[in-house]
Amino acid sequence: MPAPYRSLTIAAFAAEVANFAWTRRVWRVDMHHTWVPAHADYAGLASIEGMATYHVRDRGFDDIAQHVSIAPDGAIWTGRDWNKDPASVGYRMNRGVFMFEAIGNFDIGFDRLAGAQRDSVCAVIDIVQRRFRLPVQALLFHREVPQTEKTCPGTSVDKDDILRRVTARRRAADPA
Numbered sequence: 001m002p003a004p005y006r007s008l009t010i011a012a013f014a015a016e017v018a019n020f021a022w023t024r025r026v027w028r029v030d031m032h033h034t035w036v037p038a039h040a041d042y043a044g045l046a047s048i049e050g051m052a053t054y055h056v057r058d059r060g061f062d063d064i065a066q067h068v069s070i071a072p073d074g075a076i077w078t079g080r081d082w083n084k085d086p087a088s089v090g091y092r093m094n095r096g097v098f099m100f101e102a103i104g105n106f107d108i109g110f111d112r113l114a115g116a117q118r119d120s121v122c123a124v125i126d127i128v129q130r131r132f133r134l135p136v137q138a139l140l141f142h143r144e145v146p147q148t149e150k151t152c153p154g155t156s157v158d159k160d161d162i163l164r165r166v167t168a169r170r171r172a173a174d175p176a
């Protein structure tokens, strides 16, 4: 949601997703890392505002690219209006997408996606997918797009591991 950007816990994010006046249907969740800022650069709200300024002033987007940004401490920062398509992978594939960026550089040898940040990543994927009755497979890593040479969301992030964790979270919340 547009500025001022706010920091949410997982529970607060779940409540906002449940109560938000959605006017579009979401079909897919896209995952990116920021690369910059990396973990060591993270400075709370100033980092979110810095990305927003860069996206609007230098990239020409109409708002910050992502719907939420997930901080190293697990904070879930609001971003672009959730009813607007994000500036995600491009190539006319942004329609109907909920997009988040994990703050950090997760290429091997740099930051690690773990702990509270990974928990929030899996929670955001699960909560948005469940709101729209999507399977866990409705998740795209930026690097899966054939047109890109990016490693995003980072070579140390294993998609199968994320899918397993999201599946485990869903089973725990929704025992069959």
Ligand SMILES: [Zn+2]
Pocket (backbone or CB within 6 Å): 031, 032, 033, 142, 150, 152, 153
């Ligand atoms: Zn990306």
